[in-house]
Amino acid sequence: MKRLIFFIFVCVLFVNVAHAETQWQELSPEVQKVLAKFEGRWADLPDEKKTNLVKGANRWLSMSAEQKQVAGERFKQWRALDPQQQENLKNRSQRFKQLPPATQRRLRDAFKQFKKLPPEQRKKLREKFKNLSPEKRRQLIKRMQQRAKKRRARRQG
16 A cells, blocks of 8 residues: 555656646746747646657757757758658658667668768669669568578577
8 A cells, every 4th residue: 555655646746747847937047048938838738748858959959060060951941841751751760669769770870881882872772772673672672671681690609
């Protein structure tokens, strides 16, 4: 019984702390400055949106000047996309986040290798992949997955 009461107390305390963090006045002055354009409508935003904005503001505040410049450029690119492209990217991001960590790591590593290629070679590979029929794409992806699986098995065994 004491454990149950303690658990309820902790849950209530957590809810109150989480709620307090989403109040504008409770945000640090630095975070308020980053999120200034949201101040007038802060109370009307859903808690999940507030949490994400605060996380983003804290991430921004922890960035170096160079990182902020890169992030600013990426944001400009994002804003230049039409809504359908933004939605497609959001969906791809969500699918990626649902992948197992090992798969995410392999994809990141493969992308890093791709980025190391000279621009003209990357362009050729993109065009080649783009011009494949859907069936040929599936076959290529399957072969690549099988090769990766064999490489992992060799490394482990």
